[in-house]
Amino acid sequence: MAQTLYDKLWNAHVVHQESDGTCLLYIDRHLVHEVTSPQAFEGLGLAGRKPWRISANLAVADHNVPTTARAEGITDPISRLQVDTLDQNCEKYGITEFRMNDTRQGIVHIIGPEQGATLPGMTVVCGDSHTSTHGALGTLAFGIGTSEVEHVLATQTLLMKKNKSMLIKVEGELPFGCTAKDLVLFIIGKIGTAGGTGYAIEFGGSTIRSLSVEGRMTVCNMAIEAGARSGMVAVDQKTIDYFRGRPYAPTGVLWDQAVQYWSTLHTDDGAQFDRVVEINARDVMPQVTWGTSPEMVLSVDGRVPDPDKEKDDVRRSGMERALQYMGLKPNTPLVDIPVDRIFIGSCTNARIEDLRAAASVARGKRVASSVKQAMVVPGSGLVKLQAEREGLDKIFLEAGFEWREPGCSMCLAMNADRLEPGERCASTSNRNFEGRQGQGGRTHLVSPAMAAAAAIAGHFVDVRNFR
Ligand SMILES: CC(C)[C@H](C(=O)O)[C@@H](O)C(=O)O
Numbered sequence: 001m002a003q004t005l006y007d008k009l010w011n012a013h014v015v016h017q018e019s020d021g022t023c024l025l026y027i028d029r030h031l032v033h034e035v036t037s038p039q040a041f042e043g044l045g046l047a048g049r050k051p052w053r054i055s056a057n058l059a060v061a062d063h064n065v066p067t068t069a070r071a072e073g074i075t076d077p078i079s080r081l082q083v084d085t086l087d088q089n090c091e092k093y094g095i096t097e098f099r100m101n102d103t104r105q106g107i108v109h110i111i112g113p114e115q116g117a118t119l120p121g122m123t124v125v126c127g128d129s130h131t132s133t134h135g136a137l138g139t140l141a142f143g144i145g146t147s148e149v150e151h152v153l154a155t156q157t158l159l160m161k162k163n164k165s166m167l168i169k170v171e172g173e174l175p176f177g178c179t180a181k182d183l184v185l186f187i188i189g190k191i192g193t194a195g196g197t198g199y200a201i202e203f204g205g206s207t208i209r210s211l212s213v214e215g216r217m218t219v220c221n222m223a224i225e226a227g228a229r230s231g232m233v234a235v236d237q238k239t240i241d242y243f244r245g246r247p248y249a250p251t252g253v254l255w256d257q258a259v260q261y262w263s264t265l266h267t268d269d270g271a272q273f274d275r276v277v278e279i280n281a282r283d284v285m286p287q288v289t290w291g292t293s294p295e296m297v298l299s300v301d302g303r304v305p306d307p308d309k310e311k312d313d314v315r316r317s318g319m320e321r322a323l324q325y326m327g328l329k330p331n332t333p334l335v336d337i338p339v340d341r342i343f344i345g346s347c348t349n350a351r352i353e354d355l356r357a358a359a360s361v362a363r364g365k366r367v368a369s370s371v372k373q374a375m376v377v378p379g380s381g382l383v384k385l386q387a388e389r390e391g392l393d394k395i396f397l398e399a400g401f402e403w404r405e406p407g408c409s410m411c412l413a414m415n416a417d418r419l420e421p422g423e424r425c426a427s428t429s430n431r432n433f434e435g436r437q438g439q440g441g442r443t444h445l446v447s448p449a450m451a452a453a454a455a456i457a458g459h460f461v462d463v464r465n466f467r
């Protein structure tokens with residue numbers, strides 16, 4: 001029978017199935033960070049257990065690490081305790097960890113693929129909702145909670161029921177100036193943040209195939225913002241080329257065998273999905289969120305919506321609340337909204353091609369004097385090194401951006417990088433909830449090129465006519 005990619009990945013990992021459909025699923029790769037692992041390790045210790053397969057785990061501290069002055073250590077006591085605890089647990093159990101001052105350190109969802117620790121065909125989990133990112137490489141990847149982290153450590157398996165399947169089929173060429181980020185924001189604007197609830201999403205179609213592997217990661221990263229725990233993309237030659245020579249990737253005969261298997265990781269002709277959504281890439285324009293949910297998004301040429309025009313009571317009050325929090329007036333053109341800070345980073349948009357896109361906009365320009373701070377935070381130490389080899393750091397520094405050490409940084413307020421109440425930020429991250437980047441902070445999600453353009457203009461601007 002014709003199978004979807006999801007069917008193939010799922011079936012290959014079922015250890016046992018109950019009559020009600022509950023499956024025991026084998027987990028190939030467990031990525032670990034400092035926020036969701038301490039209680040799991042503690043539970044493991046209290047039960048007198050050890051990790052079942054130590055080599056399946058790879059750990060890194062990312063949420064709580066400072067992005068400046070690392071030599072001085074971590075000043076904030078809570079952050080320091082989180083990171084120290086991860087270090088101690090990894091040491092205790094012999095789990096490989098890229099520590100804060102290791103060049104391989106970075107955001108967990110950036111370093112997994114970068115190291116080849118995430119490989120096509122794997123089941124990949126992490127106590128982190130953006131684990132969906134790894135699905136871009138032909139894996140079944142999803143975030144888990146702390147008790148599941150403990151379960152995976154102890155047994156290398158999880159109890160799960162299969163989701164329904166959804167195909168988001170994107171056809172056509174993305175218009176000039178539009179990126180994977182604009183595409184995924186556009187998709188979320190269309191299907192809503194609950195559109196994918198209960199589904200595993202496969203992103204397919206010619207547009208997805210034409211994206212780089214990095215772009216596909218940006219799209220799958222935000223599957224969770226569309227309500228789906230996992231997003232995935234079929235393996236193709238780009239995927240295979242991406243992994244050649246990565247530290248954890250197989251070599252020699254094993255590589256050849258792996259490639260043969262990876263080449264089967266796509267949906268068969270005639271396979272059925274529970275739901276299919278079709279998107280025309282030509283409709284996509286550079287996107288800017290205006291509210292406190294990723295689905296509150298518009299094309300940059302739009303205006304802040306007017307709640308008075310909304311007939312649905314629930315939606316209207318949601319809009320009113322969002323506009324109040326965001327400090328925005330209905331009908332304001334998005335391009336008239338000034339920004340205080342710029343954040344280029346996060347597991348959505350801190351890979352090398354994101355930094356290149358931002359640098360190409362910033363080259364030879366200056367950050368507007370009205371902007372308090374514009375920072376670029378590479379997704380990993382290796383992305384940082386690569387960017388420096390290409391001279392991107394100089395472009396940013398000369399333009400007045402800060403060039404930081406890798407980590408989650410201002411994506412969420414768990415470290416020193418955060419917004420002050422009322423500050424407005426153009427951010428390349430994935431969440432714009434109230435308080436996400438700091439209490440009272442106002443987040444507008446955009447692509448890296450759009451963020452760089454906003455930094456220079458001092459307000460949102462259509463990157464397509466930005467010189
Ligand atoms: C801290 C962590 C559990 C959380 C997540 O699950 O995604 C964070 O990474 C986020 O982006 O909100």
Ligand code: SF4
Nearest residue numbers: 130346347408411412
């Ligand atoms: S960069 Fe942001 S979204 Fe990604 S793991 Fe860190 S906090 Fe979560």
